[in-house]
Amino acid sequence: MVWAFVIGALTYLWFSDIMLSITITVAILLNLVAASLAGVVIPSILDKMKIDPALSGSxxxxxxxxxxxxxxxxxxxxxxLL
Structure with a gap:
């Protein structure tokens, strides 16, 4: 989460556009949440389907x-932004 805010701050410093900075920060945060949820759910589903999660989970x-x-x-x- 810290890096999302760092990238958002750097975006604001570079482009001087607060909406672009918010857009990038929120997109990174949502992507991190989705990745963590998928990282837990996908191997569990593959394990229940009797598929080795190490082979196809990544x-x-x-x-x-x-x-x-x-x-x-x-x-x-x-x-x-539009």
Missing amino acids: VILTTVTDIVGFVTFLGLGSLL
Whole structure:
């Protein structure tokens, strides 16, 4: 969470735009929350399906965090910046 606020502050210093800074900070925070939830849920689901979580969990987790990251950043950008 600290790095989200650091990046948000650096964005504000670089671009002097508070809405852009808020957008980036919130997008990073939401992506971190989604990654932590997916990191717990995905291996549990794979284990219940009798699939080794070590083999496919990382691929699915990376896909989930990438999708959530793009959607939150672009979605918040279109809601807050337009």
